[in-house]
Amino acid sequence: MSNAEDLREPILPGKGASDYERYLRTDDLLSLQKRPEELLHQDELTFQVVHQSSELLLKGAAFELERALQRVEQGDFPNTARLIRRANMELDYPIGLLHVLETITPYDYHLIRAGLGHGSGLDSPGFLALLHIGPRLGQAFHQQLQQAHLSVDDLYRRHAEFFALHEVAECLLDFDERIHLFRFHHLKLAQRIIGGGVVGTMGTPVEVLHQRMEHLFYKDLWDVRNQITAKANDALQKSGTNSKY
Numbered sequence: 001m002s003n004a005e006d007l008r009e010p011i012l013p014g015k016g017a018s019d020y021e022r023y024l025r026t027d028d029l030l031s032l033q034k035r036p037e038e039l040l041h042q043d044e045l046t047f048q049v050v051h052q053s054s055e056l057l058l059k060g061a062a063f064e065l066e067r068a069l070q071r072v073e074q075g076d077f078p079n080t081a082r083l084i085r086r087a088n089m090e091l092d093y094p095i096g097l098l099h100v101l102e103t104i105t106p107y108d109y110h111l112i113r114a115g116l117g118h119g120s121g122l123d124s125p126g127f128l129a130l131l132h133i134g135p136r137l138g139q140a141f142h143q144q145l146q147q148a149h150l151s152v153d154d155l156y157r158r159h160a161e162f163f164a165l166h167e168v169a170e171c172l173l174d175f176d177e178r179i180h181l182f183r184f185h186h187l188k189l190a191q192r193i194i195g196g197g198v199v200g201t202m203g204t205p206v207e208v209l210h211q212r213m214e215h216l217f218y219k220d221l222w223d224v225r226n227q228i229t230a231k232a233n234d235a236l237q238k239s240g241t242n243s244k245y
């Protein structure tokens with residue numbers, strides 16, 4: 001056998017004709033969706049693919065955020081920011097994928113929905129993992145602020161001096177924004193497919209999704225902007241100039 005042929009032979013254990021299929025376990029992965037003859041509607045495959053892909057990405061994001069938590073506790077701010085940035089990039093995809101489901105018509109969706117039982121996104125393992133890690137990251141960040149004898153306002157005012165910790169704060173804000181964006185686009189999706197005045201498969205009114213959007217992990221990081229603008233406005237008034245922005 002030539003050397004080139006040798007390299008085509010799989011050497012990893014497991015199912016699949018190639019090492020690509022064995023490593024990624026594509027046999028298992030691609031058998032996790034209904035077979036064509038089992039679909040309640042042709043659009044159901046898209047519905048499953050979008051949900052399963054989202055769960056994988058949410059799992060990946062939550063994993064990186066757990067790693068970021070360890071780093072922030074160790075005071076390693078550059079790596080904390082790097083890992084949160086990665087998690088945020090992973091979260092962009094579940095947000096984008098919600099739009100794919102907007103192409104399912106309300107009538108067709110009800111054929112798919114008939115097979116969901118009591119299945120509900122409220123039980124999404126990936127989203128629940130994010131809800132679990134979010135507050136713990138916030139606590140660890142605040143402990144670091146305390147150790148440095150800084151308020152949130154101090155950190156933003158002295159951002160050049162505390163560059164790395166300020167980066168962590170901004171990455172946390174980006175994370176909070178992505179959770180908010182996910183909820184916003186998901187609410188719009190639910191409103192356009194099943195309507196805003198109905199109850200979901202677990203009996204939760206769609207209106208509750210609206211209320212959940214009010215929730216923020218890091219309200220103080222958003223609020224500090226108000227304080228900064230208020231101080232800037234005061235300074236402008238004292239100096240006699242005015243600004244609309």
Ligand code: HEM
Nearest residue numbers: 051054101120121122124127190193200201202203204212
């Ligand atoms: C046709 C598409 C969809 C519809 C009509 C829909 C509808 C709903 C409804 C009505 C709820 C409220 C709870 C209940 O089920 O009673 C809910 C919650 C939820 N769904 Fe969906 N959903 C859709 C797609 C998705 C996708 C693709 C994901 C991605 C993982 C997802 C994740 C969630 C999450 C995480 C919650 C809890 C939200 C929160 O805590 O704010 N949903 N969904």
